[in-house]
Structure formats: C-alpha cells, structure tokens
Amino acid sequence: MRTRCGPPSRAGCLTCRDDRFRHWDNEWLIGEGRALDPARWFVIVPNMLGNGLSSSPSNTPAPDSGPSFPPIRVTDNVEAQHRLVTEVFGLERLALVLGWSMGAGQTYQWAVSHPEMVERMLPFCGSPRTAPHNRVFLDSLRAALTASAGFDGGRYGVPPDRGLRAFARIYAGWGFSQAFYWDECWRELGYTSLEDFVVGFWEGFFLDGRDPNNLLTMLDTWWHGDVGATPGFDSTEQALASIRARAIVMPAEKDLYFPPEDEAWAVSHMGGGAELRVIPGVWGHFAGGGAPGRAPDNADTTFIDAAAAELLAGPSGI
Amino acid sequence: MRTRCGPPSRAGCLTCRDDRFRHWDNEWLIGEGRALDPARWFVIVPNMLGNGLSSSPSNTPAPDSGPSFPPIRVTDNVEAQHRLVTEVFGLERLALVLGWSMGAGQTYQWAVSHPEMVERMLPFCGSPRTAPHNRVFLDSLRAALTASAGFDGGRYGVPPDRGLRAFARIYAGWGFSQAFYWDECWRELGYTSLEDFVVGFWEGFFLDGRDPNNLLTMLDTWWHGDVGATPGFDSTEQALASIRARAIVMPAEKDLYFPPEDEAWAVSHMGGGAELRVIPGVWGHFAGGGAPGRAPDNADTTFIDAAAAELLAGPSGI
Numbered sequence: 001m002r003t004r005c006g007p008p009s010r011a012g013c014l015t016c017r018d019d020r021f022r023h024w025d026n027e028w029l030i031g032e033g034r035a036l037d038p039a040r041w042f043v044i045v046p047n048m049l050g051n052g053l054s055s056s057p058s059n060t061p062a063p064d065s066g067p068s069f070p071p072i073r074v075t076d077n078v079e080a081q082h083r084l085v086t087e088v089f090g091l092e093r094l095a096l097v098l099g100w101s102m103g104a105g106q107t108y109q110w111a112v113s114h115p116e117m118v119e120r121m122l123p124f125c126g127s128p129r130t131a132p133h134n135r136v137f138l139d140s141l142r143a144a145l146t147a148s149a150g151f152d153g154g155r156y157g158v159p160p161d162r163g164l165r166a167f168a169r170i171y172a173g174w175g176f177s178q179a180f181y182w183d184e185c186w187r188e189l190g191y192t193s194l195e196d197f198v199v200g201f202w203e204g205f206f207l208d209g210r211d212p213n214n215l216l217t218m219l220d221t222w223w224h225g226d227v228g229a230t231p232g233f234d235s236t237e238q239a240l241a242s243i244r245a246r247a248i249v250m251p252a253e254k255d256l257y258f259p260p261e262d263e264a265w266a267v268s269h270m271g272g273g274a275e276l277r278v279i280p281g282v283w284g285h286f287a288g289g290g291a292p293g294r295a296p297d298n299a300d301t302t303f304i305d306a307a308a309a310e311l312l313a314g315p316s317g318i
Numbered sequence: 319m320r321t322r323c324g325p326p327s328r329a330g331c332l333t334c335r336d337d338r339f340r341h342w343d344n345e346w347l348i349g350e351g352r353a354l355d356p357a358r359w360f361v362i363v364p365n366m367l368g369n370g371l372s373s374s375p376s377n378t379p380a381p382d383s384g385p386s387f388p389p390i391r392v393t394d395n396v397e398a399q400h401r402l403v404t405e406v407f408g409l410e411r412l413a414l415v416l417g418w419s420m421g422a423g424q425t426y427q428w429a430v431s432h433p434e435m436v437e438r439m440l441p442f443c444g445s446p447r448t449a450p451h452n453r454v455f456l457d458s459l460r461a462a463l464t465a466s467a468g469f470d471g472g473r474y475g476v477p478p479d480r481g482l483r484a485f486a487r488i489y490a491g492w493g494f495s496q497a498f499y500w501d502e503c504w505r506e507l508g509y510t511s512l513e514d515f516v517v518g519f520w521e522g523f524f525l526d527g528r529d530p531n532n533l534l535t536m537l538d539t540w541w542h543g544d545v546g547a548t549p550g551f552d553s554t555e556q557a558l559a560s561i562r563a564r565a566i567v568m569p570a571e572k573d574l575y576f577p578p579e580d581e582a583w584a585v586s587h588m589g590g591g592a593e594l595r596v597i598p599g600v601w602g603h604f605a606g607g608g609a610p611g612r613a614p615d616n617a618d619t620t621f622i623d624a625a626a627a628e629l630l631a632g633p634s635g636i
Contacts, residue, residue, distance in 0.1 A: 136487070170458040173454045181451035
C-alpha cells in the first residue's frame with residue numbers, strides 16, 4: 001500500500017492513485033535518480049477506494065457489497081489519505097502531492113481541503129472539476145458495461161466478459177491520441193498490430209481481474225469530481241483561488257478527455273503562482289501514465305520527472 | 319430518394335449521403351439562396367446502402383436479411399450511384415460531388431473511381447481512408463452494441479434498446495468537441511441541460527427506428543473505407559494523386575475522429591490543385607452536419623456553403 005523508505009522525519013511526498021488503479025502502477029515515477037527518490041523522500045502511494053485493494057464493492061461484505069457499495073467522492077479518498085498521513089505517519093506537511101488522472105483530481109482536492117499541509121503540487125493529466133465532455137465519455141463507459149449481457153444490474157456471478165471488452169475498446173479511443181494511432185506508437189510498447197495492441201493492452205488491462213462494480217464506483221467518483229463542492233466554497237473558481245501550494249499543472253498536449261485548455265482555465269483561477277506546463281507529444285492521456293512496456297526514460301516521463309525535481313528544489317508555497 | 323429540380327440538361331450536383339443516414343437530413347445545405355439552389359442545379363441525394371431506405375439488413379428478404387446481409391464497401395455505394403447518374407439520369411459529368419462524413423469518403427471515391435466525370439469536389443468532415451484511430455472508435459461502437467443484452471448475434475426480435483442507448487452515448491463523446499460541451503453549445507439546439515441533450519439528441523437519434531444490423535453494415539463500410547483499395551491502385555497516396563477534380567477539402571477544426579491533420583495529409587497527396595480549408599469553431603464533427611435545431615444561417619453552414627459557391631463559380635478540373 002505504501003512505499004516507505006528514507007527518513008520519516010522528512011515531509012512526505014504523496015503520490016495519489018489514479019485510474020490505472022493499483023499502487024504498483026505508479027512505480028515508473030519513483031526510484032533512484034528520479035525526483036521521487038526513496039533514498040531522499042518518504043513516498044506514500046495510497047490506493048483509491050473502489051480499486052479492489054482498498055475498500056471496494058468486490059471486497060466488502062454484505063449488505064454493502066457489489067452494486068450496494070456506497071458512492072465514493074474524491075473528498076472521501078482525500079480524507080482517508082489525510083488520516084493515514086497524519087494519524088499513522090504523524091506528518092504535518094507534505095513536500096509534494098502529485099498524481100495522474102484521477103490522482104490529479106485528488107491532488108487538487110488535497111490543496112483545497114488541506115492548504116496548510118500541501119507545500120507543492122503537481123497534478124498531471126487531470127482536472128479539479130470533471131468537465132462536461134469528460135462526463136459524457138464516462139457515461140458512455142457506464143452505459144456499455146451496464147447494458148452488456150450478463151451484467152444483470154451488477155449482480156453478476158461471473159463478470160460479463162464482453163461488457164468489459166466493450167469498456168476497454170471505448171477507453172482505447174480516448175486513452176491515446178489520434179496521432180498516436182496514426183504514427184503506430186503502440187509499436188514502442190511491443191505490439192505488432194493495431195488489433196494486437198487493443199486486445200493485449202486494453203482488453204488485457206480490463207479483463208485482468210477488474211470487477212465491473214469496482215470500475216463503476218471509481219467512475220462515479222470521477223464523474224462527481226469538483227473541488228468547488230468542498231464545504232466552505234461556493235464555486236470551483238473560489239476553491240481554486242484558495243490554493244496556496246506551489247504548483248506546476250501539467251496537462252498533455254493531446255489528452256482527449258483532459259484537454260490543455262481546461263487546465264489553462266484552472267491555472268487562471270489558482271492562487272499560489274501556479275504554472276501551466278503542457279506535456280508535448282502524441283501520447284495523449286498516457287503521456288502521464290507510464291504505459292507498461294514503454295522505455296523508462298521516455299520523453300514524457302523525463303518531462304514530468306524534471307518538473308517534480310524543479311518543484312522539490314524550489315520554495316514551499318506555505 | 320432524390321431531389322430533382324431545375325433543368326436536367328445541366329450537370330448534376332451529387333450530395334453523397336453520410337452517417338446521418340437519410341436523404342432528408344441533407345436538406346440544410348440545399349435551397350434557394352444556397353450554392354445548391356435547385357432552381358439552378360439538378361441536385362441528387364442518394365441514400366447509402368444499409369441506411370434502411372436503400373437495400374439494408376432490415377429490408378432485404380431472407381436469406382440475406384439481418385446479420386446475413388453482405389458486407390458493403392464504399393465502392394459499392396459509388397458504383398450504384400454511378401449507375402443511377404449515368405443510366406437513369408443520363409448525365410456524363412457532375413459539376414460538384416460533395417458530402418459530409420461517410421459522404422466525404424464517397425466523394426473521394428467518386429473522384430478516384432470516375433475522374434472523367436467529377437469536375438469539382440467538396441468533401442467535408444471525412445477522409446479518403448479511415449484512420450486507425452477512427453477504426454478504434456468504430457470498433458468500440460460495434461463492441462458495445464453486439465455485447466448488449468438482447469442483441470443475440472444480430473438475430474434479435476426487438477432491437478436492444480439499452481445497446482442502442484450505449485451506442486448513442488459513445489457517439490455523443492465523439493460527435494462534438496470538448497469545447498462544445500464546455501461552452502454548452504447544445505443550448506443553441508434547444509436543450510436545457512447536458513442530460514436533456516444526450517437523451518434528446520443522441521439517444522433520440524439512435525432509438526428513432528434505427529436497426530442495429532443496419533448500423534453495423536454502415537459501420538463496416540466506414541471501417542474499410544480506403545480509396546487506395548480501388549482496382550488499379552497500389553496505395554492511398556497513388557489513388558489521391560490520380561484525382562483531377564478541383565477540390566476544397568474541409569475538415570472541422572475540432573473534429574475528433576476526422577482531425578484536420580489527416581486531411582492536410584490527404585491534400586498533400588492530391589492531384590488537381592486541392593485546397594485545405596479548415597472549418598473553424600467548436601462544433602467538431604457536426605460543424606458539417608447541419609445539426610437539427612441549429613439556426614439555418616449558422617457560421618459553419620455559411621462557411622461550407624460559401625466554399626461550394628466558390629467552387630461552382632470556378633473552373634472545372636476536367
């Protein structure tokens with residue numbers, strides 16, 4: 001659940017979990033020679049509620065199991081993480097909070113909910129408020145999965161294989177850019193044809209023990225994300241203005257569901273002297289995903305890592 | 319099936335049918351004061367094979383009905399249209415061939431298959447070869463519909479309502495741009511909320527008598543679109559180079575499945591002095607769709623109409 005190395009007296013670095021779902025999927029950004037070097041920083045990687053490792057529809061006993069699992073909001077994740085960080089680890093400050101995708105949403109939420117704790121933040125390929133178009137995309141995933149034969153209102157015995165494949169194929173169109181596919185960048189991940197990539201990378205990901213009710217719980221969390229809903233704030237803009245952390249906000253140039261203009265809007269409202277720094281290139285949402293099979297020193301990872309190093313070397317916002 | 323007005327001795331204007339599927343959906347581009355003025359031009363609007371009006375899975379008797387309907391290629395549509403135009407109407411030349419989306423694909427195919435007939439062409443929001451990313455999107459539609467409860471391998475008694483809704487919701491994310499949703503441009507179409515729009519516009523469209531097997535037939539036509547597969551050519555580039563028609567190629571700035579860079583590539587290979595002219599704005603694929611409820615003189619329609627008028631006033635490419 002957590003990578004714990006280095007002197008625990010230092011402020012921690014919190015790497016929020018994202019929609020790749022499990023803590024080990026974040027290891028691409030952590031290690032010797034990286035900004036998040038465990039020899040230097042106390043790195044914490046919590047798992048999201050609903051991801052199958054934290055409390056989830058698939059591992060919660062009746063009567064809250066499966067489709068009866070309660071709805072989870074971004075603030076629920078952040079408050080659980082806050083308790084972990086303060087009550088278990090006894091930390092008062094976080095040197096850096098960062099995360100990809102839904103992890104970026106949690107990063108924004110941390111900076112709004114606990115401004116006195118977050119010194120720096122680096123949300124990448126994610127947003128403080130789920131955009132309307134993003135909700136349309138999420139609704140399409142939900143519609144396909146819940147309409148599939150065998151889903152049975154979430155009370156399936158065996159997860160509906162074809163519904164999960166449809167879910168994967170919808171994601172395939174959104175997760176990487178048009179140019180990624182045109183340029184056949186999937187070859188860099190070791191695939192030999194487009195269909196090989198869609199089956200191996202996408203279907204393989206969603207058929208690898210994912211539980212549909214878990215997916216729908218996280219999807220619902222994502223759908224409702226909005227720092228403006230934090231108690232004490234009347235709007236997203238007002239919540240963003242309250243941020244004190246030093247921030248580098250990093251959307252990816254061709255991210256199809258978190259387009260750079262949305263984060264430009266967010267930065268224009270943020271306190272703390274936030275900087276917008278777009279990750280260039282064609283990898284779309286997965287510019288920030290450390291896609292399995294990609295070379296560890298690829299341009300996108302190097303770009304994000306450099307920003308994290310720069311932030312950590314610079315002053316705190318609080 | 320056809321709008322027939324004006325002196326039949328004039329060269330016809332062929333408006334290829336697109337993935338809005340039915341001839342009357344093209345009327346927004348035709349009329350007094352428009353480039354396609356029936357008082358001046360003999361305007362022909364054929365229906366695509368598989369659209370439920372032309373031969374389709376839904377209206378073909380056994381043994382070729384439903385899922386047994388044969389696969390249709392873009393060339394099948396163009397050859398049927400060629401027979402209509404030459405054998406029924408006795409035309410030797412077409413002053414202009416134009417079309418949206420799959421209609422744009424047919425426009426390219428006309429210019430490649432019958433270069434001696436096509437004087438001018440105006441493909442908008444469509445491509446000469448279905449891009450890999452576009453195929454990923456199409457595969458997601460197919461996966462969701464065929465996985466849905468009640469689809470039953472295409473041998474459904476009643477079309478699967480929830481599968482069609484999922485199909486509609488996937489389309490909803492692709493048909494308009496992220497910025498369209500952010501700016502709530504659906505208000506221009508008379509809707510009062512995002513959900514109202516998705517249900518009314520998208521689900522309404524796909525539940526309005528669409529037959530799943532018909533949708534899959536057209537989807538398969540689209541998936542395989544490539545002028546490079548025309549007999550006599552070895553590649554898409556070679557086929558494009560053979561085009562003689564005067565062309566204005568009009569992708570939409572924020573079309574998510576026919577992005578402008580793809581058409582820039584096509585134009586770079588086209589013969590005939592083709593011009594790339596991007597439709598500006600946030601309406602995405604529906605910049606070229608004459609979306610129901612939109613003001614007739616909206617900026618996108620005016621922009622396309624002006625290009626058609628300019629082409630028709632200028633010289634023929636043959």
